[in-house]
Amino acid sequence: xxxxxxxxxxxxxxxxxxxxxxxxxxxxxxxxxxxxxxxxxxxxxxxxxxxxxxxxxxxxxxxxxxxxxxxxxxxxxxxxxxxxxxxxxxxxxxxxxxxxxxxxxxxxxxxxxxxx
Amino acid sequence: xxxxxxxxxxxxxxxxxxxxxxxxxxxxxxxxxxxxxxxxxxxxxxxxxxxxxxxxxxxxxxxxxxxxxxxxxxxxxxxxxxxxxxxxxxxxxxxxxxxxxxxxxxxxxxxxx
Numbered sequence: 001x002x003x004x005x006x007x008x009x010x011x012x013x014x015x016x017x018x019x020x021x022x023x024x025x026x027x028x029x030x031x032x033x034x035x036x037x038x039x040x041x042x043x044x045x046x047x048x049x050x051x052x053x054x055x056x057x058x059x060x061x062x063x064x065x066x067x068x069x070x071x072x073x074x075x076x077x078x079x080x081x082x083x084x085x086x087x088x089x090x091x092x093x094x095x096x097x098x099x100x101x102x103x104x105x106x107x108x109x110x111x112x113x114x115x116x
Numbered sequence: 117x118x119x120x121x122x123x124x125x126x127x128x129x130x131x132x133x134x135x136x137x138x139x140x141x142x143x144x145x146x147x148x149x150x151x152x153x154x155x156x157x158x159x160x161x162x163x164x165x166x167x168x169x170x171x172x173x174x175x176x177x178x179x180x181x182x183x184x185x186x187x188x189x190x191x192x193x194x195x196x197x198x199x200x201x202x203x204x205x206x207x208x209x210x211x212x213x214x215x216x217x218x219x220x221x222x223x224x225x226x227x228x229x
Contacts, residue, residue, distance in 0.1 A: 034216065043205060043221045044160070093159060103148045103211045107159040 002028050002098045006108035013084055014116055020080045021111045023094030029074035030096035034105070035067075038091040050077040050094075084115040118143040120208050122220030129196050130228050137223045139206035140188040146208040149189050150217070151180060154203045163204075164191070196227045 003026040013019050023033055031052045036044040048069050049057040056069035068080040081088050091112050095105040119142040129135050141149075147168035152160035166173045166180045166189065173180050177196075182189040193200055206220040 041222075041224075044219045046216055046218075049216055103150070103165070103209065105150070105162070105217055107161075109159045110157075112157075 002096070002104075002106040004094065004096050004106045004108040006094055006111050008111060009109060010112040010114075012114045012116065015085055016083055018080055018082045019084055019113060020078055021092055021094075021113075023077045023079070023096070023108050025075045025096045025098070025106070028096070028098045030077075030098065031074060032097045033071060033077040034095045034097075035069065035077070035079050036093045036095065038093060038110075040091075044093065047079075052077075081113065084113070086115045089113055089115045118146060118208055118210075118218040120206060120218050120220040122206050122223055124223060125221065126224045126226070128226045128228060131196060131198060133196055135191075135193045135196050135200070135225055135227075137191045137204055137206070137225070138188060139190070139208075139220050140186075141208040141218075142187065143208065143210070144187065145210050148209050148211040149180070149182060150207050150209075151191050152205045152207065152219075154205065154222075156202075160205060193225075196225075198227050198229050201225055201227045 005024045007022045033050040035047045047062045050069045050071040052071045058064045071077040091110050093110040094108045098104050122139045150165040153163045154160040164178050164180050166182050177194045179192040203222045203224050205222050207217045209215050209217040
């Protein structure tokens with residue numbers, strides 16, 4: 001099956017710093033990738049849709065200046081959490097739409113962020 | 117936008133029994149309904165899916181049913197095994213043109229040996 005990787009798998013940072021998370025589609029090109037946030041024992045909350053070559057589409061309530069998304073190539077999308085605070089601590093997962101059908105989502109392994 | 121509700125939030129069954137998880141959706145234009153299994157600390161994995169032109173789909177011990185009129189769909193796991201223990205998410209999407217997927221709230225399934 002299709003492979004999506006994320007890096008880093010976990011990160012601990014100090015409050016006020018910025019953290020960049022990478023999402024890569026390893027064996028296919030993805031015009032669209034999605035970024036989710038998952039709190040413990042909760043569902044996947046879509047944060048934004050990352051579109052290659054254009055601006056990301058953010059969900060209501062997600063601060064675009066806080067969570068910067070860059071989809072610079074067909075295999076890479078990055079999420080940067082700027083000026084991180086303890087409440088940003090969470091599990092961040094990306095997914096990629098392999099076929100463009102809007103159906104087949106392949107998830108990355110996730111990045112656990114802890115902000116001290 | 118789409119709203120997906122999922123029940124129950126937790127489910128405990130004895131090994132060998134069946135488990136049923138139910139979801140409802142609000143957007144009548146949704147036409148693709150995947151189910152994901154997520155083990156602790158791992159990524160969600162697609163286990164089965166169904167499209168709106170099909171009422172039922174089965175894959176070994178797993179089956180999914182869809183009632184378009186009532187806008188609900190269900191996951192059925194038969195002969196449950198301890199390795200089925202995980203969190204299961206239903207989802208709905210319109211599909212096509214990189215449409216976003218809306219997830220249910222998840223069901224934690226525990227299979228007791």
